[in-house]
Amino acid sequence: MSYKIKSQKKIDLNKVKLEIEITNNYLKKNIGKAYKNISDKANIPGFRKGKIPYQVIDVKFGKQYVLNEAASLSISELYPDIITQSKLMPIDYPKIKINQLSEDLPLGFEMEVELEPEIELPSYKGVKVSGISTDVSDEELERQINNIRNNFASLEPVEDGKPVSKGDYVTLDFSGEIEGKAFEGGNAEDYLLEVGSNTLFAKFEDSLIGMKKGEKKNAVLTLPNNIKNTGLAGKEANFSIFIKEIKRKVLPEINEEFLKSLGDFKDADDFKDNIKKRLVEQKESFRRAKIIEEVLNHIVDNMKTKVPDAMVTNRIKQINEEIDEDLKRQKISRDNYLRAVNITEDKLNEEIKEKAAREIKEYLIFKALEKAEKKNIEPSEEEIKKEKDNIIGRCKKEEDIKKVKEFFENPEGQRTIVENIRRRKIIDLLIASARVVEEKSTGGKDTEEIWTPDKDNTGDEKRAKKLWTPGSK
Secondary structure, eight states, rough: OOOOEEEEEEETTTTTEEEEEEEEHHHHHHHHHHHHHHHHHHTTTTTTTOOOOHHHHHHHHHHHHHHHHHHHHHHHHHHHHHHHHHTTOOOSOEEEEEEEEOSSOOOEEEEEEEEEOOOOOOOOOEEEEEOOOOOOOOOHHHHHHHHHHHHOOOOEEOOOTTOOOOOOOEEEEEEEETTTTEEEEEEEEEEEETSOOOOSSSHHTTTTOOOOOTTTEEEEOOOOOOOOOOGGGTTTEEEEEEEEEEEEEEOSSSSSSHHHHHHOSSSSHHHHHHHHHHHHHHHHHHHHHHHHHHHHHHHHHHHHOOOOOHHHHHHHHHOOOOOOOHHTTTTTHHHHHHHHHHOOHHHHHHHHHHHHHHHHHHHHHHHHHHTTTTHHOOOOOHHHHHHHHHHTOOOOSSHHHHHHHHHHSHHHHHHHHHHHHHHHHHHHHHHHHSSEOOOOOTTTTTOOOOOTTTSOOOOOOHSSSOOOOOOOO
16 A cells, blocks of 8 residues: 555544555655656756756755655545545545655655534424415415416407406507607517516506507606616606507316316316315425424524534535536526626625535534434335335336436445435434424415426425535535
């Protein structure tokens, strides 16, 4: 072996010092590399880069400079192996102190490594949390069914002579002028607009209400403050408006033809039962996620262990790299992104820092929970097999099935399965041990996302915010 760990001892709660010796043969190999690196970069009058004799380098830079370069190369090359052998998980670059460095002796040095801290968990059982109702009211079911019908609605012309009302779709021509001059965005032909949608601006759309097909009118309107061209905000514009056509949205009846377009439903009752079942599943998933969020908030708020700055700094760097990769893939500059989401660079950096700190805390919490509940969360062979079968069962292509099976056969795949089961068991344990205070049903008005037949039925693991771990994104 090219090196030897002579000693390894804990010097602080999350710091370890290793005494290491690298063989002289390995050091000598890197002394040659060091000379070559210096020769390739140095500017010495009378010599070409890459062709500088070793003796000249010794005179110009000194032998000790070359040895230091060789020591740095040796330590950098062997560092990953040293960390693997010592079974440590550093969170930052190590501190190195060289104790012995000579051309004819082994390289001796000390390496101080900062590790992930083992946090002291506050009480995590019996935490008081809110239990969101999973009941689905008739009103909520009806609203969801109408949402689905709305996705398949058609636009049909209104009866002749019927005026425009809110919610109608009108095809119109309009032209606007400010002080007798046209302005950007103030003119359009055959423009289709849902009245009341605020696609243009509220006062303009309100001025259409009551107009009839074929009618033309002028309207003097004050442009809103949030108009795209800020130089026009608050100015009065004279609009000439002509209504070409008026249509209303007509929802389809729940009949055999409609049900066939949605899926394999026997009749209207079967369709409604299916929608209700999906809504209950969604609410149950949301209930679980909310309970876990509140339990984690309790643990985060009451944990006393300080999160190392190095871990947060590294995670901030990763998040920024992820953002830059996404923007590059979408061919969007960072400045344009900031403008699109209406946020300053300082505000974005603040949010990234908060996100990074939270993710590190949650990661350390789950590691501590896994250690505290080790006996209760270790998966059996049967559970591992079932987990693999479930994942394979979700694959539709033979090619994907083959890749997944190959992944499960290697150590990383096996470790991933075990970690997933452990984490799910921890979540189940936290939910089961929480003190739930039931809330009254809100009728689904606070639900962020409603299921529709074109969406997959996703479970807790997909809906819940993914836990960050080192090496993941």
